[in-house]
Amino acid sequence: MFTVRLQKRECTDKSRIEAFLAQAQTGFLGLADGRFPYVVPFNFVKIEESIYFHGAGEGRKLSIMRSNNECCFTVSEHYGTITDPVPAKTDTAYMSVMAFGALEEVTNMEEATAAMQRLLDKYVPGYYGQPLASAHVEKYRSSMGSATSVFKLVVRQLTAKENAPVPGKMYDKG
Numbered sequence: 001m002f003t004v005r006l007q008k009r010e011c012t013d014k015s016r017i018e019a020f021l022a023q024a025q026t027g028f029l030g031l032a033d034g035r036f037p038y039v040v041p042f043n044f045v046k047i048e049e050s051i052y053f054h055g056a057g058e059g060r061k062l063s064i065m066r067s068n069n070e071c072c073f074t075v076s077e078h079y080g081t082i083t084d085p086v087p088a089k090t091d092t093a094y095m096s097v098m099a100f101g102a103l104e105e106v107t108n109m110e111e112a113t114a115a116m117q118r119l120l121d122k123y124v125p126g127y128y129g130q131p132l133a134s135a136h137v138e139k140y141r142s143s144m145g146s147a148t149s150v151f152k153l154v155v156r157q158l159t160a161k162e163n164a165p166v167p168g169k170m171y172d173k174g
Contacts, residue, residue, distance in 0.1 A: 002100065004159050011095065011160040020077070020095050020160070021046045022122070027075040029053070029103075029153075031064045038064055044073070045118045050152040051099055052106070052115035057149035062105075065151075069103040073153050081171040082163070093165040101156040105149055112150040113137045 004010040011017060027044045030037060040061055042053040051073055055061060065071075079093035106112045113134040120132060140148045 002098075002157060002159060004161055009161040009163055011162045016162075017097060017158070017160045018046070021051075021075060021097060024075045024077055024097075025123075027051070027053070027073050029061075030072040030074065031061065032068055032070070033060075033064045043119060043123055044075075045115065045122050047115065047118055049155050051155060052119070052150060052152045054116065054119065054148055054150045056144070057105075057147040059146075062149070065103050065105070071101065071103050071153060073099045079165045082166050082169050083171050084169070091163060093163050093170065095160065095162040097158065097160045099153060099155045099158045101154045104152050104154060106152055109134045109138060115150050115152070 025043065026041050028039050028041050030039045032038075038060065040055075042055065044051050044053045046052075074096065076094060076096035079095070082091040082093055084090050106115065113132055116137050117132045120128060137148070137150070
């Protein structure tokens with residue numbers, strides 16, 4: 001499907017990619033709305049070969065998803081600037097992952113509750129003393145009064161790139 005143009009930066013180490021996605025905080029969901037792109041930031045969790053997130057059960061995102069469920073989800077972390085005596089060789093230390101696939105609204109309450117529990121485990125580990133009840137997921141309403149829906153991106157392809165920090169060459173404002 002898609003390839004990483006700069007092959008020397010491609011990361012194919014699945015355990016490294018999984019570890020990166022487990023700690024990364026924000027991903028960006030890219031949708032195609034006719035002529036205009038629409039990109040939305042989300043908290044997310046990767047479970048097996050799918051990426052889960054939640055949001056309002058109504059609105060522009062859902063409208064676009066229903067007309068075109070193909071998407072791209074991008075996660076990127078900036079680790080600093082790598083310096084060099086030659087200005088044109090100054091570079092960025094980073095890792096990024098792009099996932100391509102189809103979006104689905106999760107309608108199975110057991111799957112939705114499990115995904116929401118994993119999101120809680122990632123973003124507020126140990127904060128709640130009890131597992132999340134499916135009744136809470138079913139009945140929860142946002143501050144705007146809309147039902148919360150759980151979505152998953154069924155990943156068909158995943159690519160990753162990285163440029164590791166170089167000890168002794170990282171820019172320090174200090």
